[in-house]
Amino acid sequence: MADFQANTRPFAELDRAGRTRRLRRLAEAALTAYAVPVARLTPLAHGQNTSFRVDGADGHRYVLRVQRPDGPGVAQVRAEMAWLSRLRRESGLVVPQPVPTRARDLVTVVADPAVPEPRTCVLCHWVEGRFVDERLSAPQLYAVGEFTARLHLHGARMNGLDRRRVDDLTEFGRTQVDGFSAAVVERAVAAAGGDERIRKAVARARAVRAELGYGSDVFGLVHGDLHQDNYLLHRGRVHVIDFDDCGYGHFAYDLAVACAALAHLPQREELKEALLDGYRSVRPAAATTDPGVLGAFAALRRVQLRLR
Known part of the structure; x- marks a missing residue:
């Protein structure tokens, strides 16, 4: 009964963990649009957007971002990815490198019955490094x-x-x-x-x-x-x-x-x-x-x- 209720409760009534579980299923569906062999999917953060670390069976790592519904629209996210692609190619700066879908698009839009609205998703290669705060020099x-x-x-x-x-x-x-x-x-x-x-x-x-x-x-x-x-x-x-x-x-x-x-x-x-x-x-x-x-x-x- 508890599992049934967890799966049927409105998305807005779920706590952070519950929403992340629903969005994980949506993320799994989004990944089918990419030619990336997925070995493991791990939640990273649930803030305005929700991100997942993707460990590929090919040894590469990626980040899948599930866009918040009230954030930038599909065209705006596609523009963001276009800038990132050009930055990597033209400036030599290290920023996330977008992964195109099999259809050569830089975004994919996925719907799931357990999530109220379709979500725009993007996949980027993992960016190496460590965050520093108190010990910044x-x-x-x-x-x-x-x-x-x-x-x-x-x-x-x-x-x-x-x-x-x-x-x-x-x-x-x-x-x-x-x-x-x-x-x-x-x-x-x-x-x-x-x-x-x-x-x-x-x-x-x-x-x-x-x-x-x-x-x-x-x-x-x-x-x-x-x-x-x-x-x-x-x-x-x-x-x-x-x-x-x-x-x-x-x-x-x-x-x-x-x-x-x-x-x-x-x-x-x-x-x-x-x-x-x-x-x-x-x-x-x-x-x-x-x-x-x-x-x-x-x-x-x-x-x-x-x-x-």
């Missing part, structure tokens, strides 16, 4: 800065992909021509319980965006969520994963996110300087590293996380 952050600058050099050329803006405040904001319009800001302030600091942070970010402009030296396709859980260190090199939030924005947004993620560390100032020095070693004239600019985007990021 200045040379490591210098390398992260170099990586970020090279990522932005490539992102400056990636026009026309179907990806959102990374600086939108809310889902409502994404539906407006001006993501910082008065109507968007009013809704954001209301959602934050009337906190007027929201309005000030948005006004500051708007002014900085206008000052920077939208030339390819300051604006393009960016990672959108560059912090310690999304970059790994391997044999002296930086490897970056999880481009699910990638989109168009000012390059300073990426650096502001990376700097803000260091705030809990005692050596944060040294690490921030190393990060920016590494960035300037590739892009020496970048207005992106100006402290006032970074502060404005860091404040905007805090607002976004609060309203998420």
Whole structure:
């Protein structure tokens, strides 16, 4: 009886383990679209998306990501995979390498009766490395800065992909021509319980965006969520994963996110300087590293996380 009830309960009523079990069955179905001999499937994380480690019978490892239903749509996920493919091929940066399906598509959409809506799934080769936080060093952050600058050099050329803006405040904001319009800001302030600091942070970010402009030296396709859980260190090199939030924005947004993620560390100032020095070693004239600019985007990021 217990097993029957577990299999028939609405998906929304399941706990994390229950949802992961349902999504595992969907993941198994998704893998049939790929020419990958699967030996073992292991859950990795269940956050906004759900990921599984795939151990292939061919000795290779992969990651299968099952997309959340309220996240980027099929076309947007396909655009993300297209950028990753070009990054691997054209820049030499180590990022996830998408695996095409047998039909040569970079995504597959799978439905399962036990999951309320079809899910977009992608398969990528495993990225080697280890996550570091408390023991991060200045040379490591210098390398992260170099990586970020090279990522932005490539992102400056990636026009026309179907990806959102990374600086939108809310889902409502994404539906407006001006993501910082008065109507968007009013809704954001209301959602934050009337906190007027929201309005000030948005006004500051708007002014900085206008000052920077939208030339390819300051604006393009960016990672959108560059912090310690999304970059790994391997044999002296930086490897970056999880481009699910990638989109168009000012390059300073990426650096502001990376700097803000260091705030809990005692050596944060040294690490921030190393990060920016590494960035300037590739892009020496970048207005992106100006402290006032970074502060404005860091404040905007805090607002976004609060309203998420």
